[in-house]
Amino acid sequence: MVTKIGLDLGYANITVSDTMAGIYREQSVALIDRDSRRIISVGKAAIEQGDELSDRAMLVRPFKNGLLFDRQITQSIVSYVVGEIPKGERLRCVIGIPSDLIQKQEREVFNILNDSGIAECYAVNRAVAALIGAGGSPLDSVISVNVGASATEIVVLHNGLVTFTSRSPIGGEDFDKAVKQYIGEQGGVNVSLSVARAIKEQLGSVWHGKEESCVDIEGTLSLTGNSVKMSISSEDIVGVFEKPLHSLLMAVANAIKKIPLDQVEKIFAGGIVLTGGGSMIHGLDLMMSKVLGISVRQPSDPIDSVAKGLSIINSKIPVMGNAGRKNVTDVIATYYKDIK
Ligand SMILES: Nc1ncnc2c1ncn2[C@@H]1O[C@H](COP(=O)(O)OP(=O)(O)OP(=O)(O)O)[C@@H](O)[C@H]1O
Numbered sequence: 573m574v575t576k577i578g579l580d581l582g583y584a585n586i587t588v589s590d591t592m593a594g595i596y597r598e599q600s601v602a603l604i605d606r607d608s609r610r611i612i613s614v615g616k617a618a619i620e621q622g623d624e625l626s627d628r629a630m631l632v633r634p635f636k637n638g639l640l641f642d643r644q645i646t647q648s649i650v651s652y653v654v655g656e657i658p659k660g661e662r663l664r665c666v667i668g669i670p671s672d673l674i675q676k677q678e679r680e681v682f683n684i685l686n687d688s689g690i691a692e693c694y695a696v697n698r699a700v701a702a703l704i705g706a707g708g709s710p711l712d713s714v715i716s717v718n719v720g721a722s723a724t725e726i727v728v729l730h731n732g733l734v735t736f737t738s739r740s741p742i743g744g745e746d747f748d749k750a751v752k753q754y755i756g757e758q759g760g761v762n763v764s765l766s767v768a769r770a771i772k773e774q775l776g777s778v779w780h781g782k783e784e785s786c787v788d789i790e791g792t793l794s795l796t797g798n799s800v801k802m803s804i805s806s807e808d809i810v811g812v813f814e815k816p817l818h819s820l821l822m823a824v825a826n827a828i829k830k831i832p833l834d835q836v837e838k839i840f841a842g843g844i845v846l847t848g849g850g851s852m853i854h855g856l857d858l859m860m861s862k863v864l865g866i867s868v869r870q871p872s873d874p875i876d877s878v879a880k881g882l883s884i885i886n887s888k889i890p891v892m893g894n895a896g897r898k899n900v901t902d903v904i905a906t907y908y909k910d911i912k
């Protein structure tokens with residue numbers, strides 16, 4: 573039996589989707605020994621051991637802004653995750669890649685997958701996969717916006733053809749940094765990025781209507797370094813996301829500006845499909861729709877859309893009887909035409 577998976581290597585998370593077995597997600601992080609560079613653990617275990625071993629080891633994220641930084645660490649994380657999922661005799665993988673990956677980088681990605689025990693692999697543009705994972709069709713005329721933790725990828729499709737792609741270095745982590753900076757400036761308290769992220773996820777909003785709430789956090793006083801406990805309310809962080817929100821909206825506005833006049837009506841009718849964990853901050857869909865004057869829809873599980881779309885695409889790729897190693901983004905629409 574062939575197990576057909578979708579694999580999304582993100583800055584924050586690595587997500588595997590199997591249309592039969594469901595979604596498996598792990599943090600894209602490894603704990604490595606500072607001196608020997610040996611990998612001690614990956615994923616959740618790395619985070620758990622990170623504090624305990626902080627004198628001799630450090631946490632490393634091997635992908636950023638859609639690109640791979642460290643082959644060895646990437647391979648360890650992929651091998652670990654692939655080892656965790658139940659599979660049949662053969663594994664066929666479709667991996668999500670940014671639109672502007674050069675051929676040499678694409679080959680490197682395929683080499684890593686092959687060396688991780690995946691013999692047959694294909695690549696697809698991540699924002700196209702996100703559209704399909706969110707229930708859209710590659711034959712649509714639509715704008716797909718995938719907001720990750722480190723990057724936002726956008727594709728514009730017109731009658732099933734990709735007419736524009738972009739990747740901007742703005743994502744959920746920029747919203748975390750805004751929270752961290754605000755607490756540092758207002759209260760003179762340093763908090764870690766992971767605490768700032770938790771505050772954003774629980775209290776953050778870019779539009780009205782989120783219920784008021786509070787979280788208790790721990791940080792250190794900037795002046796003395798003494799640890800301090802404090803309470804933050806949603807009211808406290810109203811307005812802190814202005815800068816990253818502006819950059820994100822500008823990235824989408826720039827894509828809209830590039831749409832040729834004769835395609836505008838159809839693409840606006842299709843609207844924006846908004847996905848990625850970074851898009852889950854409360855109210856982003858409404859804010860984007862109001863500011864850009866276009867309808868925005870978001871699936872209920874936007875953080876899984878890329879991986880889900882990749883596994884759906886995998887289930888449609890015909891058996892080719894070879895080792896794959898192809899980017900199939902441009903031919904996905906033909907799989908759908910054949911089915912119709
Ligand atoms: N409920 C939530 N509210 C706000 N943000 C959230 C929520 N849940 C997750 N996030 C954010 O989603 C981001 C992770 O999303 P995702 O897994 O799509 O990123 P990634 O694919 O790893 O990153 P990239 O695509 O940039 O490589 C983090 O910034 C996280 O804080």
Ligand SMILES: [Mg+2]
Binds near residue numbers: 582583719720721878
């Ligand atoms: Mg992503």
